[in-house]
Every structure is written in structure tokens, then in C-alpha cells.
Amino acid sequence: MKILVVAPHADDEVLGLGGTIARYADEGRHVVVAVLTGHGLEEPHPLWPREAWDVLRREAREAHGVLGVRETIFEEIPAVGVADQAVWKVNKTTMDLVRRVEPDVLYVPFLYDIHKDHRELTHSFSVAWRPCTDVGRKIREVFAYETVSETHWNLPYLEPSFCPNQWVDVGPYLDKKLRAMECYQSQIRSFPDARSLEAVEALARWRGCQVGLRAAEAFVTIRRVSPLSMNGRGGPTSLERTRTDDRRDSSLVPRPGPAV
Numbered sequence: 001m002k003i004l005v006v007a008p009h010a011d012d013e014v015l016g017l018g019g020t021i022a023r024y025a026d027e028g029r030h031v032v033v034a035v036l037t038g039h040g041l042e043e044p045h046p047l048w049p050r051e052a053w054d055v056l057r058r059e060a061r062e063a064h065g066v067l068g069v070r071e072t073i074f075e076e077i078p079a080v081g082v083a084d085q086a087v088w089k090v091n092k093t094t095m096d097l098v099r100r101v102e103p104d105v106l107y108v109p110f111l112y113d114i115h116k117d118h119r120e121l122t123h124s125f126s127v128a129w130r131p132c133t134d135v136g137r138k139i140r141e142v143f144a145y146e147t148v149s150e151t152h153w154n155l156p157y158l159e160p161s162f163c164p165n166q167w168v169d170v171g172p173y174l175d176k177k178l179r180a181m182e183c184y185q186s187q188i189r190s191f192p193d194a195r196s197l198e199a200v201e202a203l204a205r206w207r208g209c210q211v212g213l214r215a216a217e218a219f220v221t222i223r224r225v226s227p228l229s230m231n232g233r234g235g236p237t238s239l240e241r242t243r244t245d246d247r248r249d250s251s252l253v254p255r256p257g258p259a260v
């Protein structure tokens, strides 16, 4: 089973599902991370020199080593400029990527993230996962992840907010997630910035608290086609209750007395 994680920018994959990736890898699954944006091939980037991406990509490889990612792919759509590209060009990049990887499970950013690169790329992949092609039909599960500093700054009551309906227990993998995030020295900030290690851990703890776990990562299910055998194969659903449940802390056992 192949899992493709779409990261508009290097570090989105760790923020959104670093623990889940580490857990997939630990269970022997083949995880591919595709970073879609970079300097761009044609013109000088208006904001950052080419060297900035050399640093970022070195950090990404290091972080992916921590998590156990099998393959990292870097594309060259200009960062902060996805919406300025011809739609057919972006769709060709994403479709070629899906054809190359042939994933069974796909993770994309939340459609209403404040960053337009995230929105445009999720839209573009929604073209690639249509079930009218062989590779589109092969994708049995699609999930949207959340990204601190992008997902929670959209427009309240004017756009849908991230409301998860899928949680993955990452308690034993939170340390790896944080270590992978530490590799991104060019991206992490000091607390209380949303892109700080403290904030990343706080979100994982809170997502865990929502479902009675020490730490979790949360997702919105976009597609989930149940396997014929219903034997638990598949994406996060199959990761929900396996051996990590055995490691749950005894402090989570309900105590007698009024729960006020």
C-alpha cells in the first residue's frame, strides 16, 4: 500500500501528519512525501533566492529521515504563486505525480486553509483523484490534514472551519514528530508563535483529548472506500486501534466521582 502526502511547502507534512507518517513507516508502509513548491524553474523568485530552497530541502530530507519516509519528491511550482500559474500546468504537475506514485491513500491540505497555495493544490489534486481514470480509482482514501498557522486563520463563519471526523493515535510517535519539526530550523519560531514546537505539541495533545488519547492527529475524511474483506486494511482507520492502544496511560481510566 502506498501513501502519498501532499505538502505545498516543506514542513506542512510534519505539521499536519508527522506522527501518522512515523506510524505508517513503523508498520512497514510505503510513504511518499511530495513537496509541490520551490523556487520555480523559469524566472527568479520575487521573494527568495534559490539558496533558501537548498536549505529548506536539506531540512526536509533530514526530517523525512526521522519519520521514515521512503521517498521525497520536490516539484518546482513557484511558492506563493500557485494561483498565478496556468491551471492546466498545475493540474499536469499533480496528475503526473499521481500517475508516477499510484497511491492508495492520499493526504492533502484542508481546502479552506488561509494560504492560497494550499487551496489551489487541493483543488488540483481533486481533479487527479476523480474516479474516471485508473490512478484516480486506485485512490481508496483521501484525507485533509490541518496545518498550524494556515488552517486556523481562515475567515470565521464565512468559510468552513476544520472540523475533524478522523483521529490517529500518535502518542508513541509524538516525539518523532517534534524531532522532525526541529529539523526545520529555518521554519520554526519561538512560542507563542503558532509554528513553535510548543504549539505543535499542544495541538497534538488537544486532538488527543478530543478522543481520550494522549496525543493524536486529526483529519477530515474526503473519500473512504471500504475494502471487500473489511479486515482493517487501509488508511488511518486501520491505525486507530492497534497495539499503540496498549500503551495508553492509566491516567485515562475514568475515576469514580462526579464528572463536572
Ligand SMILES: [Zn+2]
Pocket: 008, 009, 012, 115, 118, 147, 150
Ligand atoms: Zn504550507
